[in-house]
Amino acid sequence: MNIELIQALDDLEKDKGIPKDKLLEGLKAALKSAYDKSGYGPKDNAEIQIDENTGEVRVYSKREVVFEVEEEGEEISLAQAREENPTCEVGDIIKVEVTPSDFGRIAAQTAKQVVIQRIREAEREIVYEEFITQEGEIVTGTVQRCHEGNVIVDLGRTEAVLIPREQIDDEFYEPNDSIKVYIVEVEQTTKGPNVLVSRTHPGLLKRLFEIEVPEIQDGTVEIKSIAREAGGRSKMAVYSTNSDVDPVGSCVGPNGSRVRVVVNELNNEKIDIVEWSDDIKEYVSNALSPAEVIKVAADEEENVAEVIVPDHQLSLAIGKRGQNARLAAKLTGWKIDIKSASQFEEAEVL
Known part of the structure; x- marks a missing residue:
């Protein structure tokens, strides 16, 4: 342990951002543990001091001043104590240097292990801090x-x-x-x-559109809701804060260029982009796109929407294995009951 260690700690603080005082604290704790395990003296009675300028390590033992020593390593006679401090009295606690002759070798080995461990911990912390700020973001x-x-x-x-x-x-x-x-x-x-x-999280779809669509980036177009069955089909509801800006058209892009980029990234996942509305009847109708809707009756207490579609649009409104209706319900947060016009008429007659 010498000035080279102190210089190394200074370099680590500068290059790795590891505070020197924390390295010294860790080093002192490790040296104390090494001292205790080596059987040099009573456990928990030693104190490690490191000179921050020279790197010199000294070990001190706390001793109680007594007339006659009965517990070696824990007590010191008054006569011997007064050789160190002429004013001490019986009952005082003083520190006596007990640095072993070979402790320099142990200190050097321990210092190396502690520094390596602290470097690893610091690097892990740096990486963690870097990525924790990227939760909810897309990375390549x-x-x-x-x-x-x-x-x-x-x-x-x-x-x-x-x-x-x-x-x-x-x-x-x-x-x-x-x-x-x-x-x-x-x-x-x-x-x-x-x-x-x-690769399946709705947030991936959202962030991809935020990257591709300038109107979303500047806040003109807002993504209100997303319902996604990854790899199959998704629905996204958008809204424009500017009446002159078409939110759906902005997301689709010229000749479908913007949505095509997202579709390609998501393994050709089909994406329905619909306009959000605070009128639930209009919103449910839009959510069932590409199917045409004749009428929507909404029960706002139960959050249930009864939808009437033309007979030839029933299968399209429901979708393959119910996917279109399922995604529309998830997008709007409403339960959707779909009937064809003829089914509705039959029910009315009954």
Whole structure:
């Protein structure tokens, strides 16, 4: 332990952002533990001091001043104590240097281990702080490998895990593939940050449109709601704060250019973009697009909407395996009961 250690701690503080005082505290704690384990003296009776200028390490033992020593290592005779401090009295607690002759070697080894450990901890903390601020954001990563259904994605400073339920059905991931993922959650662990990412989260669809559509970026167009069945179909309700701006057209883009970018990124997922309305009848009608709607009757107490569609539009309104109706209900937050015009007329007659 010498001036080189102090210089190293100064460099770590400057380059890694690890406070020098924290490194010294950790080093003192580790040296005390090493001293106690080595059996040099009674446990919990030692105090480690490190000269911050020279790096010199000294060990002190706390002793009670007594007339006659009965407990070696815990007591000191008055006569011996007064050699150090002529004013001390029986019952005082004084510190006696007990630095072992070979403690320099132990100190050097311990210092190396502590510094390495603190560097790792600091680097983990830096990476965690970087990614915790990116929760809810899209990042681009590289597929590293697949393991037991999980896809490990390299994000540069750390790896992320794309678990099976966050993967798009029928999407294949090969090593070195570049993919965009949505950061769902970042947790700090003893091994570093655990980053959970998704390709199925509605937030991925939302952020992709925010990137592609300038009107969303400047706040003219707002995304009000998203209902998504990843890899199959999604619905997105949008609203314009400017009556001169078409929210749906803004998201679709010239010749469908903007929505096409998002569709391509999501493995050709179909996306219905509809206009949001605070009139629930109009909103439900829009949500069932591309089906035509004749009439909507809304029960606002039960949040149930009865929808009448032309006979030839019934299957389109319901969708394959009920997908269109299911997504419309999820988008609006209302239960939707769909009937054809003829079914409605029959019910009215009865």
